[in-house]
């Protein structure tokens with residue numbers, strides 16, 4: 001992982017997380033067009049975040065092989081144009097990424113981050129696959145590399161964003177690695193079920209507090225097949241305060257991330273420096 005640490009400063013970052021709701025009757029192409037318009041509604045943000053597998057369907061396993069795309073596929077081309085049109089950083093959530101056109105091609109659950117020129121600046125293949133003996137472990141290859149990326153705004157703010165996806169949230173050791181690489185903002189797209197939504201909100205706050213990072217969690221609402229999704233996207237400050245929160249249905253939440261305050265907290269309450277293991 002190669003990232004540079006930002007210079008200290010009183011920078012801030014305006015973030016919007018778009019909590020989507022969809023059902024399987026909505027055609028794939030219409031869903032993409034609808035979300036493309038929603039990205040325009042977030043115009044002015046420095047960073048726009050979408051949920052995990054929102055186009056491909058978080059639990060729509062039977063469609064994954066057909067819908068899977070390479071990183072230069074048409075769906076991500078649409079996301080690239082949206083980032084460029086709005087001059088925004090866009091975390092496009094994740095896609096089912098296809099390795100190549102062969103029948104034995106590997107598939108990954110891959111998050112993709114575009115810069116305001118519409119260029120891919122980071123991709124992250126989900127390391128912890130959800131489903132135990134079914135779902136992701138059955139269909140997808142696990143990622144192996146933690147990924148973070150530098151992010152700079154036109155106004156001069158600079159930070160490092162650490163990537164992870166949904167079930168990863170249960171594995172705190174991943175976040176320690178990301179923080180070791182300079183991460184100040186954790187972005188976590190998800191398709192997290194309603195049955196365990198308390199875990200989603202509590203673990204997001206825990207990751208923020210223990211790592212002294214902002215945490216941007218973007219979930220899906222509604223019902224995907226027979227799975228009720230949890231919604232409750234949230235943006236958490238490094239002291240654990242929830243600064244923006246969504247409810248049970250489609251929503252757009254926003255917050256200004258005060259990077260100067262984060263750096264001040266780390267300076268005045270330097271718990272990360274007291275780590276003894278790893």
Ligand SMILES: O=C(O)CCC(=O)C(=O)O
Nearest residue numbers: 130166167191192193196
């Ligand atoms: O950990 C959980 O409870 C949900 C995880 C999940 O739904 C996923 O990673 O897709």
